[in-house]
Amino acid sequence: MLEVLFIGLSLGSILLLVALGLAITYGAMGVINMAHGEMVMVGAYVTVLSGIWLGTNIFVAIPLAFIVTALLGLLIERVVVRRLYGRLLDTLLATWGIAILIQQAVRLEFGLSFLGIHIQGLGPGLQNVSVPAILQGTFSIAGADINRYRSFIIMVTAILALATWFIIYRTSIGTQVRAIIRNPKMAAACGIDVTRVNALTFAFGSGLAGVAGVMMSGFKTVFPDMGTPMVVDGFLVVVMGGVGSLLGSVLSAGILGEINGLVAAATNDILARAVVFGVVIAIIVLKPKGLFALKGR
Amino acid sequence: MGRTALTLDGLSVDFEGFRAVNQVTMTIDDGELRVLLGANGAGKTTLMDLISGKTKSTSGRVFLHDTDITNWEEHKIARAGVGRKFQIPSIFKELTVRRNLEVASCRNPGVFANLRFGFSAEAERNVDEVLELIGLTEQANQVAAYLSHGQTQWLELGLLITQNPKIILLDEPTAGMTQAETHKTSLIVNNLKGRHTIVVVEHDMAFVREIAERITVLHLGQVIAEGNVEQIETDPKVREAYLGSKGIS
Amino acid sequence: MPSKRVIDWAVYAAFVIIIMTAPLVMEPFWLNRVAKYLVYGMLGIAVALSWGYAGILNLGQGLFFGAGAYMLAMSLKLASTTSLQQGSDRPVPDFMLWNAEPGSPTELCCINKASFLWLPFQSQWFGVAMGLILPVAIATILGMIVFRKRISGVFVSIITLAVVLLVRLVVIDSQPVTNGFNGLTDLGWFKVGGLEFDPFVVETYYLVAVSLSLVLVGARLLIFTRAGLILQAVRDDQNRARYLGFNVPAYQTFFFAVSAAIAGFAGMLYVVVSEFASPTFMDLTFSITMVVWAAVGGRSSILGACIGAIIINVLSATVSETEGFAEAWKAIIGLIFVLVVLYLPRGIAGLAHDFVDRIVTRRSAPSSHPLRVSDPSSQLAE
Numbered sequence: 057m058l059e060v061l062f063i064g065l066s067l068g069s070i071l072l073l074v075a076l077g078l079a080i081t082y083g084a085m086g087v088i089n090m091a092h093g094e095m096v097m098v099g100a101y102v103t104v105l106s107g108i109w110l111g112t113n114i115f116v117a118i119p120l121a122f123i124v125t126a127l128l129g130l131l132i133e134r135v136v137v138r139r140l141y142g143r144l145l146d147t148l149l150a151t152w153g154i155a156i157l158i159q160q161a162v163r164l165e166f167g168l169s170f171l172g173i174h175i176q177g178l179g180p181g182l183q184n185v186s187v188p189a190i191l192q193g194t195f196s197i198a199g200a201d202i203n204r205y206r207s208f209i210i211m212v213t214a215i216l217a218l219a220t221w222f223i224i225y226r227t228s229i230g231t232q233v234r235a236i237i238r239n240p241k242m243a244a245a246c247g248i249d250v251t252r253v254n255a256l257t258f259a260f261g262s263g264l265a266g267v268a269g270v271m272m273s274g275f276k277t278v279f280p281d282m283g284t285p286m287v288v289d290g291f292l293v294v295v296m297g298g299v300g301s302l303l304g305s306v307l308s309a310g311i312l313g314e315i316n317g318l319v320a321a322a323t324n325d326i327l328a329r330a331v332v333f334g335v336v337i338a339i340i341v342l343k344p345k346g347l348f349a350l351k352g353r
Numbered sequence: 354m355g356r357t358a359l360t361l362d363g364l365s366v367d368f369e370g371f372r373a374v375n376q377v378t379m380t381i382d383d384g385e386l387r388v389l390l391g392a393n394g395a396g397k398t399t400l401m402d403l404i405s406g407k408t409k410s411t412s413g414r415v416f417l418h419d420t421d422i423t424n425w426e427e428h429k430i431a432r433a434g435v436g437r438k439f440q441i442p443s444i445f446k447e448l449t450v451r452r453n454l455e456v457a458s459c460r461n462p463g464v465f466a467n468l469r470f471g472f473s474a475e476a477e478r479n480v481d482e483v484l485e486l487i488g489l490t491e492q493a494n495q496v497a498a499y500l501s502h503g504q505t506q507w508l509e510l511g512l513l514i515t516q517n518p519k520i521i522l523l524d525e526p527t528a529g530m531t532q533a534e535t536h537k538t539s540l541i542v543n544n545l546k547g548r549h550t551i552v553v554v555e556h557d558m559a560f561v562r563e564i565a566e567r568i569t570v571l572h573l574g575q576v577i578a579e580g581n582v583e584q585i586e587t588d589p590k591v592r593e594a595y596l597g598s599k600g601i602s
Numbered sequence: 603m604p605s606k607r608v609i610d611w612a613v614y615a616a617f618v619i620i621i622m623t624a625p626l627v628m629e630p631f632w633l634n635r636v637a638k639y640l641v642y643g644m645l646g647i648a649v650a651l652s653w654g655y656a657g658i659l660n661l662g663q664g665l666f667f668g669a670g671a672y673m674l675a676m677s678l679k680l681a682s683t684t685s686l687q688q689g690s691d692r693p694v695p696d697f698m699l700w701n702a703e704p705g706s707p708t709e710l711c712c713i714n715k716a717s718f719l720w721l722p723f724q725s726q727w728f729g730v731a732m733g734l735i736l737p738v739a740i741a742t743i744l745g746m747i748v749f750r751k752r753i754s755g756v757f758v759s760i761i762t763l764a765v766v767l768l769v770r771l772v773v774i775d776s777q778p779v780t781n782g783f784n785g786l787t788d789l790g791w792f793k794v795g796g797l798e799f800d801p802f803v804v805e806t807y808y809l810v811a812v813s814l815s816l817v818l819v820g821a822r823l824l825i826f827t828r829a830g831l832i833l834q835a836v837r838d839d840q841n842r843a844r845y846l847g848f849n850v851p852a853y854q855t856f857f858f859a860v861s862a863a864i865a866g867f868a869g870m871l872y873v874v875v876s877e878f879a880s881p882t883f884m885d886l887t888f889s890i891t892m893v894v895w896a897a898v899g900g901r902s903s904i905l906g907a908c909i910g911a912i913i914i915n916v917l918s919a920t921v922s923e924t925e926g927f928a929e930a931w932k933a934i935i936g937l938i939f940v941l942v943v944l945y946l947p948r949g950i951a952g953l954a955h956d957f958v959d960r961i962v963t964r965r966s967a968p969s970s971h972p973l974r975v976s977d978p979s980s981q982l983a984e
Contacts, residue, residue: 144755145755145759146943149893149894150939152890153937153943156933156935157933157936160929160933161933164930180929288886295757326774326775329771330768330775333764333768337768340753340760341748341753341761344753427844427845428847428850431846437845439841443841445834445835445839448834452831456832456835456846459828462847464849464853464856467829467832470823470828471828516846
């Protein structure tokens with residue numbers, strides 16, 4: 057039973073890892089970033105490439121991926137997202153288009169495959185990352201076999217969640233972000249540089265996705281399409297938790313993870329995912345603002 | 354005297370302990386034009402919300418002629434004969450001015466009843482008349498999004514006139530208008546007098562003087578006075594509510 | 603100078619003529635392919651109706667497409683010779699035989715726990731009827747729940763997204779009844795009277811082309827009705843419509859259901875043309891791709907969305923012939939989509955509209971025809 061609960065916790069942490077960045081961009085900026093899954097994918101590819109070309113391991117890949125995806129996020133915000141503030145559905149569609157572009161960029165190896173050049177680690181095929189020995193295998197707690205890598209993911213997620221919480225609630229820039237969540241016009245009237253803060257927020261959210269990608273690469277195969285299911289999951293977590301509520305996202309990730317784990321143990325993975333979708337649908341229908349709605353009227 | 358068009362009986366609404374409207378009882382006769390005056394927060398718009406179904410009351414009743422329409426769904430109240438104009442003008446932006454009015458002219462609002470083409474010649478004539486009345490005949494084929502603020506207000510008035518409800522609720526119809534526009538609006542509203550029962554929420558005393566017959570003054574959700582312009586201006590309770598018990602000194 | 607209305611219908615007529623005469627100039631190899639693209643065109647119409655006119659961005663249109671497809675596919679599966687392998691003259695789908703528990707009766711009613719659901723599909727027309735009824739039923743129920751509760755735009759889209767994914771998973775998981783990931787293959791041909799619709803004969807092409815034309819004209823007429831006008835009013839300002847006495851959820855549900863019926867119809871045609879039904883019909887990517895087609899073609903234009911879908915796919919296919927350009931093409935479509943969302947919300951149809959507007963109001967040189975009817979990209983519709 058403990059193992060089942062642990063798996064649930066692990067699934068929840070993976071959900072949260074992806075959802076964290078989304079929660080911030082959606083909550084703070086009212087942007088539905090469908091390219092978020094591709095950020096995760098980019099983070100995974102950073103791990104692959106840095107492993108092949110720089111010979112580094114996962115631990116080094118974490119800050120590297122954060123920087124790369126944060127910069128990519130900054131670029132996307134400046135070029136596209138900035139023009140779509142206030143148009144929520146349009147952000148969903150435009151970022152979906154960007155997601156396609158990023159996917160194809162990886163598939164086509166940034167166009168180099170046309171010239172016959174192939175970069176090892178890119179392209180349409182599957183990639184794999186080897187996990188450092190210290191994270192392999194299992195250890196025992198109270199008689200249950202706990203997977204080391206899953207624990208690592210839970211740990212990293214917890215650290216990131218706490219770091220995010222700290223930034224949002226205990227720093228001045230975090231206060232600015234929260235002000236913008238409540239009322240962007242008033243925030244601007246109070247002298248907050250909304251444009252700059254939004255850009256940084258988007259970059260931060262994307263960076264988090266990059267780190268999620270690093271974590272994913274350790275136990276999932278890496279391929280260009282891997283992002284899409286993740287952005288959907290992440291998004292449902294955020295919407296269920298309530299727009300603008302970090303706690304809501306944490307809790308709904310936990311709840312959905314556990315439901316997934318329990319149902320999967322009782323039946324199978326596929327049905328478990330279906331049940332999770334069903335639960336989210338039910339909650340959105342019953343409480344459209346989510347479990348912990350925070351955003352104004 | 355005519356029939357009673359609208360009757361409010363002890364109407365109240367509570368928002369988590371805050372009584373926005375408190376035991377309001379009023380009767381408005383057929384064809385009457387009643388102005389609701391009151392400071393911001395007095396409950397005027399909330400009262401309109403209660404009548405039109407936007408907000409559900411916590412106690413009291415609303416009668417349209419003899420029908421109890423308390424807490425009905427908005428579209429049913431509208432069908433029963435209540436038309437409402439909002440403070441922030443709302444019209445159908447992507448449709449042309451004429452099409453806006455055509456929508457309002459649908460007598461039968463059901464989906465299947467409207468799976469038919471076009472509007473009767475009579476309906477089109479009616480639309481033409483309304484365009485004349487609100488002064489938008491030249492803009493008939495313009496997309497509504499491109500109208501000026503004043504024109505949008507008049508279009509919304511036009512929607513109401515076309516809808517031809519028994520009671521028209523106007524919530525600050527001159528908000529944001531210039532003096533000239535306000536005057537034109539008063540002409541339109543005066544034109545409607547007698548044929549419709551009208552309840553107007555307003556601030557602009559100049560406009561009120563141009564149109565008012567009977568005025569009801571609200572304060573903190575309650576009716577504190579009723580009468581014509583003179584009576585209201587000299588009523589001590591009204592003075593106290595607006596100016597404080599010490600008056601202007 | 604003809605009025606806009608006349609130009610409109612002229613373009614519709616031109617489109618219908620083009621697709622009807624296409625077999626005369628196309629290689630037979632392309633007939634089947636183009637028939638598929640015409641089906642996509644129908645999906646474009648469904649999206650335009652729901653999104654452009656009703657204001658409901660359905661990110662799970664694939665649900666209705668898939669529902670229609672599976673209903674007909676079930677009937678066609680039972681009609682196939684592969685369902686008679688067990689020797690009796692009462693059909694049992696081959697995958698059920700392969701996956702059956704040892705010792706179970708080889709009868710459709712009882713070979714596994716849910717196989718009885720297939721029984722009525724022995725009649726092909728039952729499958730056809732269900733192919734329309736099921737999507738409409740799902741849409742109506744979904745609509746009544748979601749629209750009555752006045753759930754706002756974004757959340758409606760998210761719900762449709764989640765629902766299609768949910769159903770996709772359930773279909774995949776229900777291996778004994780749906781053959782899971784593999785979908786339904788080895789189908790019989792659709793039969794009407796003595797006519798069999800082999801996917802590669804010209805009759806099948808005409809089946810699709812005529813269906814598309816009917817749906818196109820039907821949808822256009824529907825928009826022309828007063829209900830269509832009221833629908834657009836509801837899209838523009840729900841509250842205003844409500845206070846004019848219109849039952850807003852009723853309108854939204856009705857048109858949502860019509861859009862679902864069109865998608866279901868498209869699903870059935872797709873099965874006839876491609877001879878399979880699969881859970882991939884309910885992939886999120888496919889559902890969103892339909893939205894991309896409609897956006898580029900013109901979301902508020904029935905014909906625009908239709909043509910957008912057809913052209914994008916024709917170009918895709920042409921491009922894929924050349925080297926490995928298929929992937930590059932996907933990237934280009936992605937880019938075009940972003941640009942359309944940013945700068946061209948009314949799509950190509952919007953451009954065409956403005957072009958014709960300018961000509962009609964300018965009443966310029968009478969000798970020049972305002973529209974080159976043979977150029978499929980300069981179409982126009984409202």
